[in-house]
Amino acid sequence: MLDAQLQAAVAQAIRAAQAAGHLPAFELPSPIPVERPKQASAGDYATPVCLQLAKVARQAPMAIAQQIARHMPPLDFVERVDVAAPGFLNFWLADRWLAAQVDALLQPDAAIGRLQTGAGASVQVEFVSANPTGPLHVGSARNAVLGDTIASVLDAAGYAVQREYYVNDAGSRIRLFNETLYARYAQALGQDVAVPEDGYHGAYMAEWGADLAREHGTAFLEMPNAAAIGAVGALGLQLVLDGARADLAAMAVQYDCWFSEQSLYDNGQYDKVMQLLHAGGHVYDQDGATWFRATALGDTKDEVIVRTVGGPGYFASDIAYHYNKFVERGFDRVIDVWGADHQGHVPRMKAMMRALGLDPERLVFVLYQLVTLKRAGEIVRLSKRTGDTITLREVIDEVGPDAVRYFLLSRSADSQMDFDLDLAKKQTDDNPVFYIQYAHARICSILRRATDVNWADGDVQLLNAEPELALIRQMIRLPEVIQLAADNLAPHHLTYYAYELASALHSFYRDCRVVSAEPADLETSQARLKLISACRLVLARVLEIMGMSAPEQM
RNA sequence: GCCCCAGUAGCUCAGGGGAUAGAGCAACUGCCUUCUAAGCAGUGGGUCGCAGGUUCGAAUCCUGCCUGGGGUACCA
Structure with missing residues (x-):
């Protein structure tokens, strides 16, 4: 990705400047910060690294920036490197390189929105896992959308992902x-x-x-x-x-595995893990119950495994289950998606990992704040046990799967949210879901109109107008967005990106006529048909990762 | 009491050490004989909860406080 290449190039430039005696010796910051400036006038990428280096290099940031700029290795995608007060280095992408990306995206093997940074490491994402005691209620919707999209994002980033639903059929x-x-x-x-x-x-x-x-x-x-x-x-x-x-x-959620809790007891997994814990001195009996010595492993209180009234509690199953995930099935990493109401369980789960001799870092929890459902401005109480609930199915039928997914995805998991059903329906005309999907449909519409134009050999170097280049700039951001979402397990970045990409397309559409009856416009038309075709692929891919449909007409 | 999350434009939310804090909705002004106006262009709107601190630089990190939500069970 470009930001990674720029990091490497800046590091190389610093070392070159040091070797030439233009900068004193000092240790390079790691990683070197490379960001997208908020201001368009500050270029496509920027690094504030010189501001950090001022102290260690004992030079003014501007002077350091000059030296780094001077020693920057040539990069095919960079047209210009600027030094800007108070010490930023700004990088501008080359127009010709940008235009060439359209052809690159149209290659059959372009693998759009597919990275290799995950290097095939195996990751299991376990999500929803609601008690199987009735229809899924709407409270599970956020869990489903988060878990499924995190899995898709990790898949896009190059991990080997497995989606799992834990069936609590034993408690x-x-x-x-x-x-x-x-x-x-x-x-x-x-x-x-x-x-x-x-x-x-x-x-x-x-x-x-x-x-x-x-x-x-x-x-x-x-x-x-x-x-x-x-x-x-x-x-x-x-x-x-x-x-x-x-x-x-x-709502387009499919699992690879539905895992039975009861199976842990039926096949001896539970007994095996209890023996391990006993052998390791992690359990003791008190007051007629069996306890897990979590306090010895970082938790604030011990935890009951086998209850006085008899039978293992849910935590007993959790231990056996996670032993199964890591040891029996060998996942490199496991992500459990939990509602914030379970957040207190995290320390004992980490303690359990230590007791099993596993690195606690391999077990990651995505905790999301609960959704408050509103109808006509009134909070709807969600209690499964009274039976007075709104089901997941009702909401999907009412709002539509794409809107449910986009809406629940568009806020960070840390953020509480109100889901006002009436508002979601009423907003239909201004809904960002339609805005994004319409961009895709709009492209398809233009392509349908241009079926008699042969644009296979169109010259992308004709794409040098501002709206065209702005659109390409958005298109090539996808890998960075996927990386960001994968690194932070934060798929809400996708929704913002998709909106911005759609916005660039709509602006382009207004400013640049694609299909023209004028023979003189043919070459421009061919190049633009390539552009929107490539854009369509990127839009379709980001929609795919979000689990949303990419309609060809609306 | 203690622990976790949040508090940013009228509303819903991004941004989580870097340049002049952004988007959508709502409000207001323009734009359809032109590939779908489900669209585009523009305007107004901010003590980033409060107070200290760290830093060349804080919405962002630290401490305390306020407000809202969640947790603190031999339920899951």
Whole structure:
């Protein structure tokens, strides 16, 4: 990428200046800062490094800048290097090089928006992983969008990515789910079976119970109660998972693996990990429970693994699960996407990694602030247990998958957000989603109009007008944006970039006529057709990474 | 109490050591005989929560405080 090449070139220039005796010896800052100036008048790239070097070089920043500029190695993409007060080095991209990028992007092997910086390292992104006790509710939407897009960004950056959904099919919640569903089933058949006090009281459970009664008759009533609850629960789990799969697919989220918590117990993984922890002296018994000695590994309190009432708690599963991720499956890095309401668990997870002899840095948590759903300005309470929820599916149906994804993606995970459903719908005409997609559709429209023009041999060097070059400048930013988003696990940068790229296209469209009836305009037209074709590929790629569609007409 | 996140234009939010702090929406002014006006061009709008500190340089880092949200369970 250009910024990396400039870093290297500036470092080279500094060393050359030192070797020539034009700068004193000092250690180079690492990395050398290279940024995109806010002001267009300051060039395409800039470095303030001379301001930092003033002290160590005991020279004025401007003087240092002069020396570095003088020793800059030639770069094919740099046309000019300026020294600007109070000591910046400004770099200007060469117009000819910019124009040539259009041809480069149109090459069949251009691999647009695909980097190699990940070097094929394996990364697992685990996200959503909601308790399988009912339809996904809208609270999972941000998790889904973040997790899926982070996975796409990492894939684009050259990592080997696996998307995983952890199915909590072993804990106390699923037991209550099973009992609730059985009760609803029995009730549908006229039996007087009560839904557990802390069970699931949503209407969907009654519907599913009635469905089961219709399909299976009294079959489960005739079984021993425990077996019946288990059998009904297994059917219920299938309903939940099928629904989750369909709902997530409706917003373009697909998983590589649905991982069963119960499998950790069935295949001995859990026992193996407990033995490891015992052997390592990380657990002890107290008050009838088994504890994990997290305080010895950086946490502020110890944590129960096996409860007094019997059975492992969720943390026990988490240990076995992450052992499985790192040791059994060997992921280099694992990213867990969690709501901020789980943030208190991070220290014990890090402690667990240490107990297993794993580098805690390999386990990364993306914590996102919770979304408050609003309807007509009123906050909608989201409680799955009362059953009074808005489902993910409802929101997708109401707002549309592209808008849901863009909206939830466009804020950093750290930022709380209100999602006002009425506003999201009402804003349709001014929605940035449409603005961006319209740019793509607009290009397609022009290309359709130009089907009789052969532009395969168009000369991109004719692209030297300001709106054309401004558009190319935006187009070539994609790799840097992907890198930024991948490094920071912050996919919201994509939304801003996509908007700016679309904006450059719309401006270009106003200023530069592409298809013309004038024979004299043919060559310009051919070059511009190349330009918008390349732009279309970049737009489509960034939309693809964001999981959004790229419509050919609107 | 302690821990985490946030506080930037009327609203929603970017920017998280560097140049004159940005975008969308809302407001206002222009632009459709022209490849889609779902668009373009422009104007107004700011003590970057408050107070100290570090630095050549702070919206950005540190400390304290204020406000909002979350956490602080043998629930997940």
